[in-house]
Amino acid sequence: QQQVRQSPQSLTVWEGETAILNCSYENSAFDYFPWYQQFPGEGPALLISILSVSDKKEDGRFTIFFNKREKKLSLHIADSQPGDSATYFCAARGGVTSGGNYKPTFGKGTSLVVHP
Amino acid sequence: DMKVTQMPRYLIKRMGENVLLECGQDMSHETMYWYRQDPGLGLQLIYISYDVxxxxxxxxxxxxxxxRKKREHFSLILDSAKTNQTxxxxxxxxLSLGGGNTLYFGAGTRLSVL
Structure with a gap:
């Protein structure tokens, strides 16, 4: 059961453009949404995160826009650089395992390629 | 230094062999996780440990x-590995109990089961 969905699966942009990565969720109980960045051969690492009480979070060239009513959020990467080429995972806090314990829920990721 | 260390980084096993993947962290985090990542499937959660x-x-x-016998160490065991566990x-x-907040990942172990 996938409760966090990401689109597109892959995205290619030119250097300097704004890349927009989308994420949606189903569970109203989700209250915290971290985005992780993963380079080839490495583990994911936290990039930026937002709490559901906010509608926007900025960190340099990276901005999360959050729409609680529609259960959607997006990650905007302004002035994209070739070094931003990576896989980006949207995650949510508030999922539950089959045993009833809390767990983080990950989307399947968006693979971003930035061409110079 | 906040770090999650995985050993080994690469492993080749034959079908039916036992596999031990080891993980350590130096942050005294309560909660630890094992995921597997396959192309197109993202990160799939195998197990969570909320403490020893x-x-x-x-x-x-x-x-x-x-x-998990020590807070800083979490092992994943495959008894009689199968090719689909590649x-x-x-x-x-x-840090927090309940699987929330920031996850710190290791660099991964690439396992091939032949």
């Missing part, structure tokens, strides 16, 4: 078991 000897199944626990395995840890 307090483990819970994730979404795909079949064929795996875990051991994957990249990631260990992660987080």
């Amino acid at each position: 000897d307090s483990n819970s199944e994730g979404d795909i626990p079949k064929g795996y078991r875990v051991s 994957s990249v395995y990631f260990c992660a840890s987080s």
Whole structure:
């Protein structure tokens, strides 16, 4: 059961453009949404995160826009650089395992390629 | 230095052999995780450990078991490995109980089962 969905699966942009990565969720109980960045051969690492009480979070060239009513959020990467080429995972806090314990829920990721 | 360390980084095993993947963290985090990552499937949760000897199944626990005897160390065991367990395995840890907040990931173990 996938409760966090990401689109597109892959995205290619030119250097300097704004890349927009989308994420949606189903569970109203989700209250915290971290985005992780993963380079080839490495583990994911936290990039930026937002709490559901906010509608926007900025960190340099990276901005999360959050729409609680529609259960959607997006990650905007302004002035994209070739070094931003990576896989980006949207995650949510508030999922539950089959045993009833809390767990983080990950989307399947968006693979971003930035061409110079 | 906040770090999650996975050993080994690469492993080749034959079908039917036992596999032990090890993970350590130096942040005294209560919660630790094992994920596997396959192309197009993202990160799939195998097991969560909320503390020593307090483990819970994730979404795909079949064929795996875990051991956590010390807070800083979490092992994933494959008894009689199967070819469909070929994957990249990631260990992660987080501060809070309940699986929330920031996860810190290791660099992964690439396992091939022949």
